[in-house]
Amino acid sequence: MTSQSSQTIIDPPEDGHFRDAENSATTQPSPTTLSLHLTINGRDHALEVEPRVTLLDALRDRLALTGTKKGCDHGQCGACTVHVDGERVLACLTLAAQVEGRSITTIEGLADEDGTLHAVQAAFLEQDAFQCGYCTPGQIMSAVACIREGHAGSDEEIREYMAGNLCRCGAYPHIVAAVRQAARELRS
Ligand code: FES
Numbered sequence: 790m791t792s793q794s795s796q797t798i799i800d801p802p803e804d805g806h807f808r809d810a811e812n813s814a815t816t817q818p819s820p821t822t823l824s825l826h827l828t829i830n831g832r833d834h835a836l837e838v839e840p841r842v843t844l845l846d847a848l849r850d851r852l853a854l855t856g857t858k859k860g861c862d863h864g865q866c867g868a869c870t871v872h873v874d875g876e877r878v879l880a881c882l883t884l885a886a887q888v889e890g891r892s893i894t895t896i897e898g899l900a901d902e903d904g905t906l907h908a909v910q911a912a913f914l915e916q917d918a919f920q921c922g923y924c925t926p927g928q929i930m931s932a933v934a935c936i937r938e939g940h941a942g943s944d945e946e947i948r949e950y951m952a953g954n955l956c957r958c959g960a961y962p963h964i965v966a967a968v969r970q971a972a973r974e975l976r977s
């Protein structure tokens with residue numbers, strides 16, 4: 790005759806380690822969020838984010854500014870290029886918390902309030918400098934900074950200083966032509 794045990798079966802926790810309730814209460818990290826105020830395209834935005842949230846995810850997922858694209862999410866393609874205090878940065882490698890109090894510009898903020906396109910945006914249209922368009926916001930933001938930095942004096946220089954922005958469609962000759970045209974127009 791077999792004896793039935795009255796043992797209670799307890800499923801192990803997901804990480805496989807049992808802890809007593811008291812210890813568990815003292816070792817569990819409490820959720821932490823930061824209250825941030827970001828100035829984006831001249832407007833202030835208040836948001837609560839975890840410290841690990843990137844500027845790219847804050848823009849796209851929290852503020853619905855989806856013009857800034859996520860390509861590699863590892864700093865290798867340039868699709869996420871935005872300006873911080875006028876300088877180009879990769880939003881996927883920048884924490885939202887790092888840019889509080891700075892002036893952030895995205896592709897949505899490049900045209901004038903009345904809708905007049907920035908010279909670089911207009912040049913990209915005139916030169917047909919895109920195919921699928923996925924890399925285009927990052928290319929344009931990078932090109933604006935490249936011209937402002939004084940690094941658009943020749944096609945070679947444009948190619949060198951735009952090298953961080955990849956285009957899987959291979960629209961490079963048209964992109965260089967657009968940057969050349971915009972640089973000429975902005976100089977005159
Ligand atoms: S998404 Fe940031 S560099 Fe590719």
Ligand code: FES
Binds near residue numbers: 918925
């Ligand atoms: S236009 Fe398609 S990736 Fe550049």
